[in-house]
Amino acid sequence: MTESPAHPRDRVRRPLAIAVLVFALLAAGLLLRPLLIPESHSAAPVLSPVEIGFSQDMSAHHQQALIMVQRLDSGVDPTVRRLAQQIADAQRMEIGTLLGWLRLANAAPQSAHPMAWMTADSAAAHDHSAMATGTSMPGMATQAELDALATARGKDAEVLFLQLMLRHHRGGVAMAKAADQLVASGPVKESARGMIASQSQEAGLMTIMLAQRNAQPLS
Incomplete structure (x- = not known):
């Protein structure tokens, strides 16, 4: 039967x-x-405003540490030279990490308002304020101090480098502690904690090295 x-x-x-x-x-x-x-x-967002501000400011802070190492007399004691190179290697890597985060967040590498990420009533903000040296970030050397380091030689160079870098590390630790307090969790917080540990250890070593040279840390 056929279908219709x-x-x-x-x-x-x-x-x-x-x-x-x-x-x-x-x-x-x-x-x-x-x-x-x-x-x-x-x-x-990829990063919070606090994380962006911290990354921008700590990157700039680290960059001055590299300048100090570059201006250190090459003829200083090998122990000082090795410490300087250790600091440069560590902070150069951290700069790369910080700038990488800023690129992911589509943020500028530098802040137009340094330290604005710290809240006015933060305990860490009060901690670092006493260490400021007329600059926007704690522990930073002035241009005159950097110029003096570039011309110093021998033991004078060792002492000045250790003094400037010790103050610089203390300022960096204060910034990292503030970030640790203000950021709840994540890689930026972990990085800040790593900086606190490493720079505190290096600061202790520099304090000993200054004492060995009958020198005191800068106020």
């Missing part, structure tokens, strides 16, 4: 029904998408 040919209206209705079904599925998908896939504008 499809009615012309059936041939029109079937594609139309399929088209309606596809449209309904697409509409349902669009309605469900916000529930399944959060919109981009609701995603958390």
Whole structure:
């Protein structure tokens, strides 16, 4: 028995029904998408303002440490030279990490308002304020001090370098402690804690080396 040919209206209705079904599925998908896939504008930022400010300022702080190492007399005691190189290697790597985070956050490498990330009532802000030396960040050397380091030789160079770098480390530790207090969790907080540990250890060593040279830390 042969089947009767499809009615012309059936041939029109079937594609139309399929088209309606596809449209309904697409509409349902669009309605469900916000529930399944959060919109981009609701995603958390890569870095918080505190993390951005800390990364910008600590990067600039580290860069001055590299300048100090570059200006140190190459003829100083090998123990001082090795310490200087250790500091330069560590802080150069940390600068790369900090700048990498800033690039991910699409933030500028430098802050227009250094230290603005610290809250006015932060205990760490009060801790570092006494160590400021007329600059916007604690522990930073003045241009005159950097120039003096560049011309110092022998023991004078050793003492001045240790004094400037010790004060610089103490300032860096104060900044890192502030970030540790203000950031709840994440890689920036862990990096700040690493800086606290390493720079505190180096600061202790520099204090001993100054005492061996009958010199005192800078106030």
